[in-house]
Amino acid sequence: MIRKSLQKLYLALIFIILYAPIVTLMVLSFNESRTRAKWGGFTLKWYKELFQNEQIMSAFYTTLVISLVAAAVATLIGTAAAIAIQGMKHRWRTFYMGVTNIPMMNAEIVMGVSLMLLFIAVGMKMGFGTILIAHITFNIPYVILSVMPKLKQTNRHVYEAAMDLGASPLEAFFKVVFPDIVPGVLSGFMLAFTMSLDDFVITHFTKGPGIDTLSTKIYTEVRKGIKPEIYALSTIMFVTVLVLLILINYSPEENEETKTRKKRVKRPSKIKKILLRRVIPVAICAVFLFGGFYYAQESSLVNSKKVVVYNWGEYLDPEVLTMFEEETGIDVVYEEFETNEILYPKISSGAIAYDVICPSDYMIQRMIKNDLLAEINFDNIPNIKNIGKEYMDQSRQFDPENKYSVPYCWGTVGILYNKTMVDEPVTSWSILWDEKYKDNILMQDSVRDTFGVTLKYLGYSLNSTDLDELTKARDLLIKQKPLVQAYVIDQVRDKMIGNEAAIGVIYSGEAIYTQKENPDLEYVVPKEGSNIWIDSWVIPKNAENKENGEKFINFLCRPDIALKNFEYITYSTPNTEARKMIEDESIRNSKIAFPDLSKYDNLETFQYLGTEADQTYGELWNQVKSH
Template identity: 60%
Template sequence: MKTARERFKKFIEDFYLVLVLVFLYAPILVMMVLSFNSSKSRSQWGGFTLKWYTQMFESATIMDALYNTLLIAFLSALIATILGTAAAIGLSAMKKLPRTICMGLNNIPMLNSDIVTGISLMLMFIAFGISLGFKTILFAHITFNVPYVMLSVMPKLKQTSRNTYEAAMDLGAGPLQAFFKVVFPDIMPGVLSGFLMAFTMSLDDFIITHFTRGAGINTLSTLIYSEVRRGIKPSMYALSTVIFVTILALLLITNFAPAKPQAKAGAGSFGPNAVPDKEKKPLWNGKTAIVLASFLIVGSVCYTSYLHFTSSHSNELYVYNWGEYIDESVIDEFKAETGIHVTYDLFETNEEMYPVIEAGAVSYDAVCPSDYMIQKMVENGLLAEINFENVPNIANIDPVYLEKSKAFDPENRYSVPYTWGTVGIIYNVQKLEELGVPAPTKWSDLWDERLKGEILMQDSVRDAFMVALKELGYSMNTTDVGELEEAKKLLLAQKPLVQAYVVDQVRDKMLNGEAAVGVIYSGELLYLQEEAETLDLDYDLEYVLPKEGTNLWIDSWVIPDNAKNKENAEKWINFLCRPDIAVKNFEYITYATPNKAAFEILDPEYQENKSVFPDTDELENSEVYSYLGTEADDLYNALWKEVKSQ
């Protein structure tokens, strides 16, 4: 009989184990459930569906990213395992002091920040004139993985007796035969552990991949990161679920497979007088077939990958755009009409895009930054002037937005508007009625005490300060320290009323009825209204432009100064300015189009939606963000840090 103390101890141990398992696997379970949710919302159940799995397999972008991820992970893990194992064997033969020094040096890359490793590798490739692409990612992953393999193999080598190896040599075995017959079986668990660790590290890596990849090369991590701006698509949940279930199945098979019987030891295992093993299996068996098939598959994949990544096109275009910021059929249509091969790459933020263009490690021909970043690129000489004789369709762009563009491109020489929008307040009509609060009309309404715990603010330094500065009647591009201090105090006064500072989470929170009001980008409204209709919510979501004015943002196409296919980039920009193409992109992106000819052929329901296409007089007090310089950026960031930390 167990005592009460033993039972209590057992209960604590079991409870702790369950707690750890819940902590580890609850998020994965949530993701798996969402992969079967017919709604795109992360908080509302719309019914069971398999459509996201269908979309996953039909998406060429996802399949390419999956292919790249698995291939890079397998090749880098395999090569790193061979190199790491050989290095570990060499280290084990050293004397204690040099071995300790070498192991210390081996540990530095593992303790070093990934971003330092990634940037240093990128700079090394650039310094040696190596263009970024598949081979640079592979090299970087091998470099990253080797120390982990060595760390896994070394403990097993310490447990291996050198006397056994020498005995095999005395019995007539050659060095290689003795190694593979005696040493290798002993260190095999460490080698396998190192391979699996390297494979997992490579599979999951984002930072090093991001800094060493070239145009058109995406892995799952970089693809998912590039989609964060609009929210990760449910098809990614489906893909992650498939990967998790596959890995789980492999682990179960590995751990619960029947143990292989140990071979009987006997004299004469090596040398000319070796006694033949009567129980020795034939040379050709199922395991041999599997190994040969594996090598055949790997060889085929490597060969097709080599052809894929080394193929060149005489007529090509390299495009760098936000994630989910174009109808993919438009790319195919452009290829079909012009014969130009498009390599399409993604970024998630302006700040992520800028250093890639500045470094010149990858030569993109057409890029789509935001207003203030275009100004920064112009000031730093990173953009080429557009030859508008090759872009006659610019006549379709509404002059209003060309005039607005002069805030960051004074003579309209470097950019062509692609999409635009505003920042405003979205509100839950019924929830405000329950709280007895009227619908908001101005930024100052976000300081209403009755809305305590019901306000969602943007977790963005410029957008948050824009709200406060406009409420105070100042320009959102001010660099006046006194005005910014006033804005900081106003944001601190508002902070007790704020439920959360969010980015894309504002969509799910508003759909789930978790907040009454939120600061949001106008382009999100159509998505939210469509989701609300799909989910048949019992409340309405509306959007308003505050009277004090707001940010009118513009994303535009530009051509980097180092573009190798400038004329093709101008053909691309001209193509996107065509009314039918602009309509396709608007219906896919749901952000307002500056294309006047496209607007005129939109469905009336879109034309009449004043939240997406507000009247000109509503934009009277609105401004476009300007690049304020490094000092001003540092000041804004310092003040925002004070707001968030207090």
């Protein structure tokens, strides 16, 4: 009795561990409040917003088309390959099966990077086509693996007998061999479809601007902070899979007579016949047809007016993009990144031709040094006159002749703290090492920002290249790690608003937004000093629509547009005319948004420190993260 009870308890615990997170996610999808910290009442609005979210729905459709097409093509090629391999002599069959198994045994990241380098080498533009080719490539081995066992069970002599009786090789195959291997072919198709539907790593390395699958889209959204729409999407996906599994595995009770009759004659039901012969083929053809039409339309943009923009997450008002498209007739292909370190490899590899990007100061300096940026034709940017002279002068620290960049946003890095959770004045970075706030501290998941904070706390320059100083900073970060709740980027904002942490390192622009949402939050630049940064628009040297990129930058420098953008992202604007138009005097004169820099003598701008220093920082940061 006790043993059975323990078994049931053990089983219950397993189910709780497996499904409690999913149930929590489903409950949150109906929560009126955006924050996970409180229940705001039942609502269906996140589902409504999900279906109104064009980006997510586009990603869903892209995923469906790629998965079906990749699975179909991989099944065709894989089945043919399996037949060819089966017809070989034992030695060669063993060799080719071994070669076929290598992609399945390899890490996905190896396959992803390899395919990306191949596409770059042959000059293919990253996009829908490269994702499709990549998915077909990694799916073929799975199809071969599914079909081979069925081929081994077939009798070769039956095929030969069919030809002896007058059938052509093709006719003999489809009438004699194919019916026997259909289960393997269908299994291969379903396996390929599932693998393609679920893939993230290979897709991430082979996709281009303006195209996302569900996996890459969800990843991008989660990096910026989990939105309720993602809860709704995940709930729908889970329920759909659950219903399909129930339908597939459902079997009504049958009496002995029915079972005996089914044993004698195994005929597919009428519903299955309709599904297999009509519904599924028609559905696949419809997806192919509309998918082909849709992506043909999308690809036609290559020869039309467009601009490809690569910007930080949630760093531009979507309405501004719409206004630009309506006023200029130029289509905007818009992508987002999370850190400068993610941005740089994409630009340096030349795999994707972006027209406008928005790096930070030190990264611009690095790109200029490595000849990755094009000089801007300021004749196409007359609105540059609206950018304050002090910001253009500050830009000379990383763009000495002001030839490559146009300031977009600026600010400081400081501490955001919750006054109800922190009962002492916050004036120093030292509070980030206070054990009293264990599991309530949020740090930036960025090597330069995190080391910069630590170096300033130690009294060093945040541009230090001294190994002893950097080692001390690393040791201090390792010591701090048990106190840190999480290393995050944009999620600092949501967690602090939701009272999920007491202290967080944050950019001043985010601090302004969080204070609007949660009046208990306060922002301070510590006495040891900090980073003053400028993010600027630049144009990569391989841009294909440089003039359109300059039009885009000019549009953003227009005072009314800069004001609209500031009100959306709350990051300080260098556009002096836009600042004059801010109606709220408390914001216009905010010490957070527009601090008096003359009162700070220990603020520094990040500088590019060279390849060797970058490697040192990277190695030390990895040691911190892996400790």
